[in-house]
Amino acid sequence: MYTYEDGLAGTEFNYYSSFKDNQGLLYFGGLNGLTYFLPQDIKVNPIVPPL
Structure with missing residues (x-):
């Protein structure tokens, strides 16, 4: 999920x-x-988060 920290205006x-x-x-x-x-320009995150 993208948020303000990623540059979204809202x-x-x-x-x-x-x-x-x-x-x-x-x-x-x-x-x-x-x-x-x-x-x-969107980069895929290769790090799999822990479950």
């Missing part, structure tokens, strides 16, 4: 407030502002 987003530009950047509008990122 954890609640508005319906119909998303956009993908021609460079692939994704935008999401929420109650506390705008969050945007490139999906290919």
